[in-house]
Amino acid sequence: MRKTYQFRIYPTRKQTIKLLHVLAMCRHLYNDMLHDRKTAYEDCNCGLSYYDQQRWLPFADYQGVYGHVLQDVLKRVDKAFKAFFRRVKSWEEPGYPRFKGYGRYDSFTYPDVYGHGSKLEGAKLILSKIGAIRIFQHRELEGKVKTCTIKRDGDQWCASFSVELPDAEPVVPQTSVGVDVGITTLATLSDGTEIGNPKTLDKYDSKLRRAHRHLSRKKKGSSNRDKQKVVLSGIYRKVRNIRKDCLHKASRTLSDTYDLIIFEDLQIQNMVKNHHLARSIHDASWGMLISLTTYKAEYAGGAVKLVNPRNTSKECCICGNIQEMPLSQRTYTCPSCGSVMDRDHNAAINIKKGGCLEWQQWKL
Numbered sequence: 001m002r003k004t005y006q007f008r009i010y011p012t013r014k015q016t017i018k019l020l021h022v023l024a025m026c027r028h029l030y031n032d033m034l035h036d037r038k039t040a041y042e043d044c045n046c047g048l049s050y051y052d053q054q055r056w057l058p059f060a061d062y063q064g065v066y067g068h069v070l071q072d073v074l075k076r077v078d079k080a081f082k083a084f085f086r087r088v089k090s091w092e093e094p095g096y097p098r099f100k101g102y103g104r105y106d107s108f109t110y111p112d113v114y115g116h117g118s119k120l121e122g123a124k125l126i127l128s129k130i131g132a133i134r135i136f137q138h139r140e141l142e143g144k145v146k147t148c149t150i151k152r153d154g155d156q157w158c159a160s161f162s163v164e165l166p167d168a169e170p171v172v173p174q175t176s177v178g179v180d181v182g183i184t185t186l187a188t189l190s191d192g193t194e195i196g197n198p199k200t201l202d203k204y205d206s207k208l209r210r211a212h213r214h215l216s217r218k219k220k221g222s223s224n225r226d227k228q229k230v231v232l233s234g235i236y237r238k239v240r241n242i243r244k245d246c247l248h249k250a251s252r253t254l255s256d257t258y259d260l261i262i263f264e265d266l267q268i269q270n271m272v273k274n275h276h277l278a279r280s281i282h283d284a285s286w287g288m289l290i291s292l293t294t295y296k297a298e299y300a301g302g303a304v305k306l307v308n309p310r311n312t313s314k315e316c317c318i319c320g321n322i323q324e325m326p327l328s329q330r331t332y333t334c335p336s337c338g339s340v341m342d343r344d345h346n347a348a349i350n351i352k353k354g355g356c357l358e359w360q361q362w363k364l
């Protein structure tokens with residue numbers, strides 16, 4: 001299994017200039033390669049593959065950038081195209097891969113084997129063509145490091161390492177739980193426990209709105225506008241970190257307490273198009289809760305299962321009666337067996353039932 005560690009790095013002024021140079025070069029390469037693919041496709045209806053593009057790489061002039069980092073850029077272009085064709089095939093709204101504008105390309109990766117181009121030594125991260133950057137490594141790396149990605153986040157930088165860990169022996173589940181994710185509470189468990197959203201987020205709501213308002217009043221292209229952009233991205237980072245912290249804690253609790261954790265398969269749910277921004281933010285944090293719980297559970301020998309979300313909130317968990325449940329209705333009142341339950345709790349129990357059933361069939 002893969003696991004990612006992220007640490008903040010503290011480049012000097014000179015190193016920052018070099019990092020920004022690499023980002024700019026990678027962005028240019030990305031856009032060039034995208035352009036080549038596009039024209040090849042439009043002019044002669046032929047596709048360019050990763051290998052076609054890679055052959056051209058030695059002739060390109062990208063001074064100050066490590067060769068493998070450039071190869072990774074080509075892989076990103078390739079990935080963007082493969083995802084595009086997959087979407088075309090599955091009749092989703094395709095959306096052609098986009099050119100990356102300034103500020104829209106914020107990371108580059110040292111791929112392949114760790115030690116080629118990037119290396120950790122003491123409190124320094126040594127990057128080929130950049131130098132030794134001070135790093136704050138708040139925990140030890142476990143497993144074999146596969147890739148190292150350098151990211152810019154507003155005025156800060158961080159390094160994330162993807163490591164390969166051996167899979168733990170799966171245990172026979174003794175304890176299982178169904179989890180219903182929601183908007184007012186982050187998650188409701190089948191035993192009735194609720195995991196709330198972090199309260200501090202409300203405070204940042206007004207801060208964000210104010211920062212956006214300030215930004216819109218600054219003149220385009222002015223240095224004041226650039227400064228305000230940094231302020232804004234700082235607030236976004238803060239919000240993201242609070243949310244991430246909360247998700248880490250919730251997933252830790254789940255994976256420590258239960259062997260088999262069952263969620264709804266959100267990808268199926270997402271097929272119903274939704275344009276609300278707030279909703280998409282929730283979608284993102286639900287997805288993250290599931291992926292964090294998955295790797296923590298796997299690490300402990302447990303498992304996460306996803307079940308089809310069909311009827312989980314419409315069905316009575318006691319007698320199986322099905323009725324319409326508009327979102328505003330917070331309580332499930334069953335006309336056929338008379339049980340009265342919290343809407344999300346009822347759904348969580350149905351999710352658990354569905355998952356356990358699938359689990360048993362899967363074992364047979």
Ligand SMILES: [Zn+2]
Pocket residue numbers: 316317318319320321334335336337338339
């Ligand atoms: Zn009932």
